Amino acid sequence: MRNDKAKKVTSREYMMKLIYQADLTKEDMSDILDSFLNNNFEYIVNRYEELRLQYSNNPEIELGTLELEGVIDKDYMKNMCGYLKENNDKINELINKYAKNWTVDRMPKVDASILKLAVCEILFAKEIPNKVSINEAVEISKIYCDDKAPKFVNGILGSVVDELSGK
Numbered sequence: 001m002r003n004d005k006a007k008k009v010t011s012r013e014y015m016m017k018l019i020y021q022a023d024l025t026k027e028d029m030s031d032i033l034d035s036f037l038n039n040n041f042e043y044i045v046n047r048y049e050e051l052r053l054q055y056s057n058n059p060e061i062e063l064g065t066l067e068l069e070g071v072i073d074k075d076y077m078k079n080m081c082g083y084l085k086e087n088n089d090k091i092n093e094l095i096n097k098y099a100k101n102w103t104v105d106r107m108p109k110v111d112a113s114i115l116k117l118a119v120c121e122i123l124f125a126k127e128i129p130n131k132v133s134i135n136e137a138v139e140i141s142k143i144y145c146d147d148k149a150p151k152f153v154n155g156i157l158g159s160v161v162d163e164l165s166g167k
Contacts, residue, residue, distance in 0.1 A: 009136070016117050098155070114153055
């Protein structure tokens with residue numbers, strides 16, 4: 001992903017939403033990716049614009065006409081879909097291992113979607129530092145989940161990273 005924080009955050013948020021939708025509908029994420037993005041275009045652009053203004057040092061930034069490719073990193077999303085499809089069991093195993101008294105099937109779907117995406121990034125997106133994946137997952141959980149979720153998400157992801165680094 002380019003160095004456009006709003007684009008990165010927008011891509012993560014909509015990837016989490018795609019995972020959530022796929023979990024509910026039991027459809028393959030790769031099959032519904034383009035449809036998902038095109039059917040949510042207006043919401044995606046609006047979210048990107050909010051984030052762009054939030055992260056910009058210039059509050060009077062002009063956004064102009066935006067294309068989907070300018071606000072979402074489709075390559076990132078396609079890669080995550082592939083990794084999630086190929087490694088779903090491994091990702092769920094890691095989450096279940098550290099989610100005390102919970103399993104992916106029992107936890108709220110949004111929490112599970114955030115965790116799946118972050119674990120996928122930790123395992124397979126080597127260009128993204130683990131700390132960034134954890135921090136972004138916690139930030140997304142602050143927006144979309146209840147008050148206890150950020151600590152829950154942070155704890156599980158910290159344990160996953162510790163295991164993978166041999167601590």
